[in-house]
Amino acid sequence: MINWIIGGIIIGLTVFIIVQRIRSMRRGESGCCSGCSVSKSQCHCDHKK
Amino acid sequence: MHYKFALVGNPNCGKTTMFNEITGSTQYVGNWPGVTIEKKEGKAKKFKEDIKIIDLPGIYSLSPYSMEEIIARDYILDEKPDVLINIIDATNIERNLYLTTQVIELGIPVVVALNMMDAVEAKGDQIDIRALEKAFGVPIIGTSANKGKGINELLHKALEVAESSALTHGTSACKFYDEQIEKCIGEIENTIVPSLTVKAQNPRWTALKLLEGDEKAKEKLNVSAKVLDQIKVYQEKLEKVYDNDMETIIADNRYRFISKSISKAVKKKSAGGELTVSDKIDKVVTHRILAIPLFLAVMLGIFQITFGAIGSFTIDWVDVLINETIAGTVSGWLEVSGAAPWLHDLVVNGIIGGMGSMLVFVPQIMILFFFLAILEDSGYMSRAAFVMDRLLRKLGLSGKSFIPMLMGFGCSVPAIMSARTLENEKDRRLTIILTLFMSCGAKLPVYALFVSAFFAKDQAWVVFSIYVLGIIVAVFSGVILKKTVLKGETAPFVMELPPYRIPTFKGLSIHMLDRGKDFVKKAGTIIFAAAVVIWFAQSFSFSLQMVEDPGNSIMGTFGKIIAPFFAPLGFGDWKSSVALLTGFVAKEVVVATLGILHGLGEVGEDTASLAATLQTSFTPLKAYAFMAFTLLYMPCVAAFGTIKREMNSWKWTLFTVGYQTGVAWIVAFIIYQGGRLLGFN
Numbered sequence: 001m002i003n004w005i006i007g008g009i010i011i012g013l014t015v016f017i018i019v020q021r022i023r024s025m026r027r028g029e030s031g032c033c034s035g036c037s038v039s040k041s042q043c044h045c046d047h048k049k
Numbered sequence: 050m051h052y053k054f055a056l057v058g059n060p061n062c063g064k065t066t067m068f069n070e071i072t073g074s075t076q077y078v079g080n081w082p083g084v085t086i087e088k089k090e091g092k093a094k095k096f097k098e099d100i101k102i103i104d105l106p107g108i109y110s111l112s113p114y115s116m117e118e119i120i121a122r123d124y125i126l127d128e129k130p131d132v133l134i135n136i137i138d139a140t141n142i143e144r145n146l147y148l149t150t151q152v153i154e155l156g157i158p159v160v161v162a163l164n165m166m167d168a169v170e171a172k173g174d175q176i177d178i179r180a181l182e183k184a185f186g187v188p189i190i191g192t193s194a195n196k197g198k199g200i201n202e203l204l205h206k207a208l209e210v211a212e213s214s215a216l217t218h219g220t221s222a223c224k225f226y227d228e229q230i231e232k233c234i235g236e237i238e239n240t241i242v243p244s245l246t247v248k249a250q251n252p253r254w255t256a257l258k259l260l261e262g263d264e265k266a267k268e269k270l271n272v273s274a275k276v277l278d279q280i281k282v283y284q285e286k287l288e289k290v291y292d293n294d295m296e297t298i299i300a301d302n303r304y305r306f307i308s309k310s311i312s313k314a315v316k317k318k319s320a321g322g323e324l325t326v327s328d329k330i331d332k333v334v335t336h337r338i339l340a341i342p343l344f345l346a347v348m349l350g351i352f353q354i355t356f357g358a359i360g361s362f363t364i365d366w367v368d369v370l371i372n373e374t375i376a377g378t379v380s381g382w383l384e385v386s387g388a389a390p391w392l393h394d395l396v397v398n399g400i401i402g403g404m405g406s407m408l409v410f411v412p413q414i415m416i417l418f419f420f421l422a423i424l425e426d427s428g429y430m431s432r433a434a435f436v437m438d439r440l441l442r443k444l445g446l447s448g449k450s451f452i453p454m455l456m457g458f459g460c461s462v463p464a465i466m467s468a469r470t471l472e473n474e475k476d477r478r479l480t481i482i483l484t485l486f487m488s489c490g491a492k493l494p495v496y497a498l499f500v501s502a503f504f505a506k507d508q509a510w511v512v513f514s515i516y517v518l519g520i521i522v523a524v525f526s527g528v529i530l531k532k533t534v535l536k537g538e539t540a541p542f543v544m545e546l547p548p549y550r551i552p553t554f555k556g557l558s559i560h561m562l563d564r565g566k567d568f569v570k571k572a573g574t575i576i577f578a579a580a581v582v583i584w585f586a587q588s589f590s591f592s593l594q595m596v597e598d599p600g601n602s603i604m605g606t607f608g609k610i611i612a613p614f615f616a617p618l619g620f621g622d623w624k625s626s627v628a629l630l631t632g633f634v635a636k637e638v639v640v641a642t643l644g645i646l647h648g649l650g651e652v653g654e655d656t657a658s659l660a661a662t663l664q665t666s667f668t669p670l671k672a673y674a675f676m677a678f679t680l681l682y683m684p685c686v687a688a689f690g691t692i693k694r695e696m697n698s699w700k701w702t703l704f705t706v707g708y709q710t711g712v713a714w715i716v717a718f719i720i721y722q723g724g725r726l727l728g729f730n
Contacts, residue, residue: 003389010395010581017578025690 051099052211053128054204057121057152058136059145060107061547063164065089067136067194068104071204093204100204103130109144111151112263112296119265125155126250131211134203136162139169139176139191140548142315143307149185150225150303156251159187160207167193168548172325173318184310186223195553225306229290230298233260233283241279247271260284261299327548331432340436347429349513351420355413356500356508363412364501368656371405391595395584399645403580404572406644407637409656410494411572415565417493421458422560426552430455435546446527447471450480454523457487458516459564461688464489465695475537479530481692482705485684486523486712488516490564491636495679498640502660503672511673519680522716526708571635579638583631583645599646618678618714619671619721629678635685670729674721681713 056064072091093100105121112118125133135152137145142163153159161181169176182189188206192199224231237256242249247270249255258266259280267277284295291298324332334343354360376397383393424430434455438448449471457464461484468480488496496515500508531537586604588595596602600609600623608623615626628642647662667675683706684692693702 002386003392006388006396007392010400014578014581017574021575021578025687 050212051101052132052208053101053103053130054093054132054134054207054211055103055105055125055128055130056134056136057105057125057148058107058164059109059138059141059148060545062107062136062138062141062145063194064104064107064136067134067162067164067192067200068102070194070197070200071102095201096204096208098208100208103128108148110148111155122265125152125157129157132158132160132207134160134162134207136164136192136194139163139165140172142176143304143311146185146307146311147300147303149187150306153185153187153223154225154254154257156254158210160203160210161185161187161189162192162194162199162203163189164192164194166191167196167198175316175318177314177316180314181310184223184314195550195556226299226302230260230287230302233287237280237283241276245270245272245276257299260287260295262295325548327428327546330549331546334429334432335435340432341440344433344436345517347424348516349509351417351424352509352513352516354420355417356497356512360413360416360497360508361501363416364409364497364656367409367412371401371408372656376401376405391588394588395581398648399584400577400580402644402648403583403641404576406498406640406656406659407494407576408569408572410497410640411565411568413497414490414493414568415561418459418490418564419557419561422557423552425560426550426556428547428549431546441524441527444524444528445531446479446524447476450476450483450527453480453484454487454520457484457489459490461485461487461489461684462691465688465691468695473537475535478696478701478705479527479535481695482530482708483523483527485688485692485705485709486519486526486681488519488680489636490568491685492679494637494640496676498643498656498660499663499667499672499676501656502663503667503669511676515676515680518677518716522681522712526712568637571637575635576637576641579631579634580641580645583638583642587646604646615678617722618717619674620667620678622666625666625675629682632679633683633686633689635687636679639679668730670721670724673724674717677720678713678717681709681716683710683713 056068058064068089068091071093073094089104091102091104093102103124105124108118108121110118111122111125124130133152133155135149137149139145149159149161163176163178163181166176176191178189178191188210190199190203190206192203194200226234234253234256237259238252241259242252242255245255249270255266255270259270259272259276260283262280262284287298288295291301293301334340336343379401380393380397383396388396424433434448434451437451441448441451450468453464453467456467464484464487465481468477468484471477471480496512500511504511583604586607587599587602589603590596590601591603591606596605599605604627605623608627611630612621612623612626615621615629620626624643624646628639628646631642632639643663644659647659663672683689689702689706692705693699696702696705
């Protein structure tokens with residue numbers, strides 16, 4: 001049971017991250033600067049305190 | 050009530066610092082011009098009113114020559130903010146006020162922030178703010194954005210101006226020109242402007258732009274040939290009187306007005322011509338002969354600290370935390386819970402091993418970026434760009450390329466984008482290609498791993514040489530490409546050297562923590578997913594059977610196919626080959642892949658064990674060739690996407706990636722085979 005639960009969570013998370021990544025790249029966001037659209041010029045553009 | 054305030058000012062006058070102070074954001078602030086290329090938005094904190102703040106790119110004027118000027122002017126004219134907050138560098142008041150004259154003419158309420166007043170006071174100079182207010186007819190508030198002084202007063206004044214229905218405080222009735230010019234503006238405003246097919250929202254400004262011969266304004270107003278002929282009469286008349294072209298006449302009048310105003314309002318302690326502290330430092334750091342050795346010595350010093358005792362201590366500490374404490378606890382918990390061996394291997398060896406192999410280097414990377422931030426915020430990096438410009442110009446390249454190249458040390462994505470500031474398309478393409486040879490922060494874990502394994506005593510020297518190799522390859526590539534596929538005139542580069550400033554702890558912390566946060570976030574997302582996929586590919590065969598020997602896995606089979614390509618470079622084993630390939634996802638994944646393939650994460654295995662394992666398949670020479678290849682080969686997928694977007698051409702994108710990988714292969718080949726010929730191992 002534990003194998004199915006943890007394995008399922010890991011696979012689910014991996015698929016979710018990959019899909020999110022592809023989506024955000026299609027939106028033009030950078031993988032280097034989290035949350036930054038490539039329509040902006042700098043990293044950390046959307047970070048708030 | 051909703052309000053929209055736009056920040057406008059010269060490059061490096063403190064707009065982004067002001068924006069951060071007002072909105073509570075942690076935008077990137079750099080002590081060099083051109084940090085903000087596109088507008089940014091935020092909301093003012095501490096105010097009950099809904100105030101949107103827009104940080105526009107730094108511009109010297111509102112003439113539509115550069116992309117930044119066009120972005121700023123179009124925003125102001127099309128979006129019509131309620132108030133324009135014009136930020137002025139008070140230490141350089143005369144030049145900054147030129148933009149103020151143009152901003153006032155737009156007819157939108159203006160509040161001027163006389164920023165860096167602390168620096169003015171420190172120099173012993175005095176500025177009579179009330180006299181300036183009277184001269185320019187707009188409210189002026191003294192501020193020191195880096196210390197948070199005067200910000201509230203400035204915003205209260207801007208609110209007051211925005212709320213006043215008559216807007217008498219904002220729109221100045223000030224006239225900057227001679228009587229004859231004013232007369233012509235008045236006549237155009239009253240006779241020609243009303244006849245335009247596109248209705249002018251600010252008749253006086255429209256008249257002035259038509260008289261100046263502003264091409265963008267003419268285009269926007271759809272001006273007919275008949276109107277242009279009418280305007281030409283006025284232009285010829287004034288050009289005859291002043292014996293100059295119209296644009297220069299207008300600029301000259303503005304400067305004369307500014308000069309007259311500040312002669313009454315500004316009292317300088319020291320007579321002109323005396324060297325400031327900045328000038329004295331510049332005499333040394335931009336010296337014709339000393340400048341480059343000094344820059345190299347500073348960089349080497351930083352690498353010594355980062356990869357010396359302090360950096361090594363942080364690696365050991367995080368290594369124990371991840372590979373012993375966390376891996377041990379999780380492993381024990383999985384065993385107690387009765388987890389299957391494959392799940393144990395996936396979690397401990399795959400996920401913890403993959404993520405951990407990169408995370409151990411994060412504190413070291415943060416230390417490096419802390420010191421780079423000091424160089425940048427103090428104003429020294431601008432001098433480095435200035436010095437490199439001299440060198441690049443001799444080689445026929447534009448010094449403008451060096452700013453994106455410097456930014457490439459952080460991340461290639463914003464660096465590629467900052468090449469937008471180059472007007473010439475060939476120069477822009479060339480800059481993008483050269484920027485990719487700079488060693489981005491994501492490659493640091495690869496160097497950190499290999500230098501700790503093979504060059505324990507000379508870590509700083511080796512990493513330093515890799516950075517220098519990137520610059521040398523970029524310069525050589527620039528010269529070759531400029532003489533072949535990207536032939537063309539070199540654009541001139543004008544760069545203002547900012548005064549030296551003592552970096553603030555807050556600013557340095559933002560740089561360092563943001564960099565650390567980015568790495569941790571990346572480890573928890575991209576590296577996590579990559580680690581799971583890599584674990585799967587190295588544990589299963591194509592028939593989806595679990596394999597004992599990873600050499601028979603999906604990854605092993607694939608790695609063996611591509612390994613011969615890397616064999617002449619010294620690292621023809623399938624594990625290294627496939628690790629380089631996974632670097633396309635993100636460069637840190639190279640280390641994660643090596644960590645997983647070499648069993649890092651298994652309890653008791655630490656980074657030192659990985660280093661020892663690597664020593665069985667690498668020699669110092671092979672390791673150096675591997676690092677050189679990692680430095681120069683194709684960029685990660687995010688950078689690839691950005692190149693495509695910015696170059697807007699598949700042909701050029703594929704050429705760039707192919708060229709990079711080709712150069713990487715040749716350089717690694719020369720290092721490995723040349724090293725062997727010279728008797729290195």
